[in-house]
Amino acid sequence: MKTHGIGLAMLLLTAAVDASSAPLHDALLAMANGETDSAIAQLDRIAARGGTDAATAVLLKGRAQFVAGRHEACAKTYRALLQQVAPQSPAGIKAQFGLAECDAVAGRFREAEQRFSAALEQLTSAQRRDEMVRRFVKLGDGLLAPNDVGASPDPRRAEKIYRAALDLGAEGALRDEVALKIGRSMARQKRHSEAGQFLVEYVEKTPEVTRQPDFWYRAGRYFVTGGQGAQARRLLRDLLAGYPRSPLAPKASYWIARSFGIPEPKDGAALARGTAALEDYVRRFPKDKRVEKARLEVVQAAMHLKRYGQAEQALRTYLAAGGPEENVARARFLLGECLAKQGRWREAARGWLDYLKRHAAHGSWLQAQQGIEEMAFAEAEAMLKSRKWADAAKVCRRYAEKYPAAARAPRALLEAGRAEAEQGHHQQALEVLRTLTAKFPQTPEAADGWCEIGRLREERDRDVAQARAAYRKALAIDAGHARATQRLDDLERPSLVVDRPHTTRVGQKPVLTWYARNLEQVDVRIYRVDAADYFRDHRDLEGLADLDIALCTPDRSLTVPVAGYRKHLRIEQKVTLPIAEPGLYLVSLGGNNLEV
Numbered sequence: 001m002k003t004h005g006i007g008l009a010m011l012l013l014t015a016a017v018d019a020s021s022a023p024l025h026d027a028l029l030a031m032a033n034g035e036t037d038s039a040i041a042q043l044d045r046i047a048a049r050g051g052t053d054a055a056t057a058v059l060l061k062g063r064a065q066f067v068a069g070r071h072e073a074c075a076k077t078y079r080a081l082l083q084q085v086a087p088q089s090p091a092g093i094k095a096q097f098g099l100a101e102c103d104a105v106a107g108r109f110r111e112a113e114q115r116f117s118a119a120l121e122q123l124t125s126a127q128r129r130d131e132m133v134r135r136f137v138k139l140g141d142g143l144l145a146p147n148d149v150g151a152s153p154d155p156r157r158a159e160k161i162y163r164a165a166l167d168l169g170a171e172g173a174l175r176d177e178v179a180l181k182i183g184r185s186m187a188r189q190k191r192h193s194e195a196g197q198f199l200v201e202y203v204e205k206t207p208e209v210t211r212q213p214d215f216w217y218r219a220g221r222y223f224v225t226g227g228q229g230a231q232a233r234r235l236l237r238d239l240l241a242g243y244p245r246s247p248l249a250p251k252a253s254y255w256i257a258r259s260f261g262i263p264e265p266k267d268g269a270a271l272a273r274g275t276a277a278l279e280d281y282v283r284r285f286p287k288d289k290r291v292e293k294a295r296l297e298v299v300q301a302a303m304h305l306k307r308y309g310q311a312e313q314a315l316r317t318y319l320a321a322g323g324p325e326e327n328v329a330r331a332r333f334l335l336g337e338c339l340a341k342q343g344r345w346r347e348a349a350r351g352w353l354d355y356l357k358r359h360a361a362h363g364s365w366l367q368a369q370q371g372i373e374e375m376a377f378a379e380a381e382a383m384l385k386s387r388k389w390a391d392a393a394k395v396c397r398r399y400a401e402k403y404p405a406a407a408r409a410p411r412a413l414l415e416a417g418r419a420e421a422e423q424g425h426h427q428q429a430l431e432v433l434r435t436l437t438a439k440f441p442q443t444p445e446a447a448d449g450w451c452e453i454g455r456l457r458e459e460r461d462r463d464v465a466q467a468r469a470a471y472r473k474a475l476a477i478d479a480g481h482a483r484a485t486q487r488l489d490d491l492e493r494p495s496l497v498v499d500r501p502h503t504t505r506v507g508q509k510p511v512l513t514w515y516a517r518n519l520e521q522v523d524v525r526i527y528r529v530d531a532a533d534y535f536r537d538h539r540d541l542e543g544l545a546d547l548d549i550a551l552c553t554p555d556r557s558l559t560v561p562v563a564g565y566r567k568h569l570r571i572e573q574k575v576t577l578p579i580a581e582p583g584l585y586l587v588s589l590g591g592n593n594l595e596v
Helices: 002-014 022-032 036-049 054-067 071-082 090-107 109-122 124-145 155-167 172-187 190-204 211-223 229-242 250-260 270-284 291-304 306-319 325-341 347-358 366-384 388-403 408-421 424-437 444-459 464-477 480-494 531-537 544-545
Strands: 494-499 509-515 521-529 556-561 570-576 582-590
Touching: 022 036, 022 054, 054 071, 054 090, 054 408, 071 090, 071 211, 090 109, 109 325, 124 172, 124 229, 155 172, 155 570, 172 211, 190 211, 190 229, 190 270, 211 229, 211 250, 229 250, 229 480, 250 270, 250 291, 270 291, 291 306, 306 325, 306 388, 325 366, 366 388, 366 509, 388 424, 408 424, 408 444, 424 444, 444 464, 444 480, 480 570, 494 582, 509 556, 521 531
Parallel strands: none
Antiparallel strands: 494 509, 509 570, 521 556, 521 582
16 A cells, blocks of 8 residues: 555646646645645646646646645545546546545545556556656756756756656656766766766666666766766776777777876876876777867877977877867967977977967967967066077067057167167166167166166266166156166265175285275274184184173274265275284174164
8 A cells, every 4th residue: 555655646736737838837846845726726727727737736736636635635636637537547547546535544544445456457557657857858858958048957856856766666668767867966066086986886687788888888977077086997898898899989998097187187197097097098990979079188288288399299290190270270379389498488489479370260369379478578588587688679679669559669679778788788778778678668677677777877887967867767657666766866965885705815915895985095903803712602703793792892993085075976995904913803884873
């Protein structure tokens, strides 16, 4: 009794509903959502119109009442239907099952058993069961991939309906189709590993599965997506070994490579094994539609792990063998990218130029153009970083001439000027910097250029007026220009800076180099320090400058005039200290309230 009630309750739930009947479908969905009154109202309207859906609507109404606990109303609905249809008709049989359930709930078990037995005698079990299963599947398909515009898939509810269909006891191919759909609905809920495990367990528990390759392939794919590569490979390899001529064999071979993370492997080992799997797939199934994609994924995988040399070799192999126009264009573009990542700027630019000539309508055309420009600037930056000033000046000037409208053209001119200055090419540096300030007068680089002009005027030409004017032009462009502000302040303030002295050996004369500005003379005081006492408390010379000498008398004092003194200019001067005996000395320099 109980077993019949459970299984046939699901039969009644569908009530031979055709999912293409929109009103019935809507009413059934309202029932599934627990909206009983709304469902009953819709079903009453359908029944009142008559036609082929009328009996089905009454059956569904009775089912809705039963699920809502309105058992007497449910029994009344089924009795009314039995007065309108033949008891041996499909609708009549379902009404009898419904009445049997109502009797069972009310405790009238003898009556319920009699009704169940009478209804069961009129069923042609296997045929009607399979028909019900197909109707379940159709309803589930409508939820998983709805036809209505704007309707959203509901894989969770689809899974429940597919499982109900499986519980009805279908056999053979229909049973396997339902199981595969359960796996699909689970995967659509992003329960990929669960979906794979469900299919594996189904095969293990079910005798004579009719679609073994489908189960292995689907489970393998779900495991790959779920991050369980080892389990996926076991299933996919079993498929290849057991069904080498199956239409799914090429797909299985391809997904073995995907199980290693291709095209984004996590490490070198996965890259090596995944690449080998892709190459094996291409070799075994050269005519499969995924082959061209796989050949480029070898490149993408290497690039993902920054193995640009390996990717370059794969691209050159691909281009030598040829392929579809779209893929060849993509390969040529990626070749330029690989060369660029290896710092081979000129080769990368030539590669992209070749791509532009051959594939003028390809989607990466603008990126290639931009890449060529970036390579020119990247080469300049590399020269600057390696302090190859002559090459840097040449490359920077060439970039500015070739790409005058580029956003980095002002910077290229600025760096060219600095590179010329580093070589001592004073006039060439000024020429480039003047070009910068004339072509791009209101840019931050122009402000830097005026500051650089001021520095050259100050340090090389010794022209304070011209230097001051240049610094002020920098501030006119950028009022907060820190370097120009600092250099203007330096022109007015006294300053004294000393190079760190080298240790002087016996027989050498100690020499200090200082840089004085706005100081006419420097006071020099020399203190001899007892080395034994000092190193008893210190391990190095760093603490020498911290010695308190305020109350000490210098061993030697002298005043040194600043040679070539000119107000505002920074004067470099080397001074030989009057120290005759070897030892440890502290030298204090001062002037105009400054002390070093």
